Amino acid sequence: MFNKILIANRGEIAVRIIRAARELGVGTVAIYSTADRDALHVHLADEAICVGPARSTESYLNMNNILSAAVATGAQAIHPGFGFLSENSKFARLCEEMNIKFIGPSAKVMDMMGDKINARAEMIKAGVPVTPGSEGEVHTTDEAVKIAEEIGYPIMLKASAGGGGKGIRKVNNVEELVPAFEAAQAEAQAAFGNGAMFIERMIFPARHIEVQILGDSQGNVIHLGERDCSLQRNNQKVLEESPSVAIGHTLRQEITAAAVKAAQHVSYENAGTIEFLLDESSGKFYFMEMNTRVQVEHPVTEFVSGVDIVKEQIRVANGNELSVKQEDVTFSGHAIECRINAENPKFNFAPSPGKITNLFLPSGGVGLRVDSAMYSGYSIPPYYDSMIAKVIVHGENRFEAxxxxxxxxxxxxxxxxxxxxxxxxxxxxxxxxxxxxxxTSFLGNVFLTEYQKED
Incomplete structure (x- = not known):
């Protein structure tokens, strides 16, 4: 097992990884920006090293500084968490070149599945159903208009290198297409340094169903069931649950088998998520994308499956086989996760950074978990994501949860x-x-409409 790993992240996911590593007897190195000097992950890690100023481009996205920190501290591996460099194949490749293990898939697989256009092509080869869409990258509005006419409206514009809801626009007709394309492309270029787009026919109404998979270097691939992530605002998940109430036994077998087939096709190693859109009226599902990292909502799967996904990530990266086989995985009860953000829902969800003067996190009872990096007296910096905690519960059934x-x-x-x-x-x-x-339309089109009327 590794002696020491570096966590190339911050916030609750950095704390989560530190705790998993400590339970495995692995030393940890935290990195931090000058704005995060007093952050909880800095205090909990065995070592901590500053990698730059507050701006993430100069710290948590600074590959040279992070790799230098790993070398200076003798870390044998780097866990990227989610966000930041977690799906950056260049960073994974640099880790490989420096003989530092990247706790995630290889750069080659990341290129194959992290890019949405490449991923679509591979899924077609694997026999996994995909939504009708453009064959390759779309760079101009003229191309977009032509392809949209062939596919039929409504459509979704998506950044090829995207994630986290960035570079995505719904387009209902040709009049909306040009301004939407230009806005999505500019957003994608700013967020990912890549303005390439692709177009898909919109499946509506739809459920957003994702399947958690794990793979090791010995060729073993398993699934840990599905999560329903349909409650979203602006393509950002708000609440997740497992299992999905929209899926019966037969469909569950089909969709999880498709996810395993997808991962096996690319010889996937480590934790990943295959995301699908489910058309409830027809019962058909379509591959949407793959997340080549641990997900924010991984705790709901851990609750229902009993498998510690972060520990499995570390073990697999160390060269170990998965600690469980598919026939060993059993599912129990129902789990739900709510993302708690420092934001003002009554003011268009504007971020609300500042000093936490008092904090009480819910506790007590079986089946309750709070993942957070907050504490009383901590000042939330304005430079990063607004999520401050995740509340996760598990019950014998959905009503109890x-x-x-x-x-x-x-x-x-x-x-x-x-x-x-x-x-x-x-x-x-x-x-x-x-x-x-x-x-997927409920929160934005129904719930928020009523919620905002209460003002």
């Missing part, structure tokens, strides 16, 4: 900054959500 989440959110108390706790409480209590009657 819903009630447990309501209880947990009622206990969550933070002073000094505005959060979306009350918003999440209303969402988890909404009759449609309680009934499991929602799709």
């Amino acid at each position: 819903l009630m447990k989440m309501q209880r947990a959110l009622l206990e969550f108390d933070v002073e000094g900054v505005i959060t979306n706790v009350d918003f999440q409480l209303e969402l988890i209590s909404d009759p449609h959500v309680v009934a499991g009657d929602y799709d």
